[in-house]
Amino acid sequence: MCILIADDDPVVREVVRRYLERDGYSVIETGDGPATSSALAEHGDTIELAVLDVMMPAPDGIDICRAVRSGQRPQTPIILLTALGDEDDRVLGLEAGADDYVTKPFSPRELALRVSSVLRRSHLRPDTEHLVLRDGPIEMHPTGRLVFVDREPVELTPREYDLLVFLLRHPQQVFSRTELLAQVWGWDFGDLSTVTVHVKRVRAKLGDLHRIDTVWGHGYSWARADARPKDDHA
The missing domain is CATH 3.40.50.2300 (Response regulator)
Incomplete structure (x- = not known):
């Protein structure tokens, strides 16, 4: 390499x-x-x-x-x-x-x-790399690390992709920034603003269709497409 x-x-x-x-x-x-x-x-x-x-x-x-x-x-x-x-x-x-x-x-x-x-x-490939992740209009293809929103491709950096796929694989669960640093970045310690900025970037790239909720005082959670009112994009 x-x-x-x-x-x-x-x-x-x-x-x-x-x-x-x-x-x-x-x-x-x-x-x-x-x-x-x-x-x-x-x-x-x-x-x-x-x-x-x-x-x-x-x-x-x-x-x-x-x-x-x-x-x-x-x-x-x-x-x-x-x-x-x-x-x-x-x-x-x-x-x-x-x-x-x-x-x-x-x-x-x-x-x-x-x-x-x-x-x-x-370069990570999950064991279920042949499976496509879908949640509402969001579609992820792990084999090629591709993301589509309403069938339109969305470019994510490697860390942004890892963060999104982790949240999609664990819907309705709340993760603190410290937990996300460990699970997504593999860090035992680090600057928590790293997580904050990446969440902000993923939200911006997904636009109004993002479903990363802030759980005040606890962290972040991904709301399934069928678990949030259609007019709620907080």
Whole structure:
């Protein structure tokens, strides 16, 4: 598998590359926004995941993340590297479509584990992969990780897809953000705003037909199509 590492610090790129190559990945390195954009355009069909530095020379990691999500391979998993500690900045990256983020300074081993986790979930196939999930106008095809709403395709990032399929498989059950971090992200701990932002993004992509309910003080729940009044889209 090929991983793109985009960071303007050559030392960071070198350390991360060695860890990833030790795990069996091939690595493409870039040091600024233009080179990263060119690498994605040239090698987009082979890049399995991109690690993008938020603060590299423009276009920065967030701008490139947005471009990927609106481009020809919008499902490419993305991890952001950020030295920004403010929650609002982390949320900005998640809202741009990042699947995960790692805050600098970071452990290269932790980043390598995050890469493996995101890739594992983006390629995950359930035992019942031949079964299509349907709930009202929403239809999910696990084999191809495809989502349709009223027969129209909807593009979801790998994490957004994992979140939606988990909720559809557990309707009418309430999950806290901590539980969703564990079940969907595979994290024992982490920034709970990660869940909040992904729920917001899934709701936006499904539009008025989403049925992710907020259970105040407890978490989120998926309401089956036959379990909510037709005019209730809260």
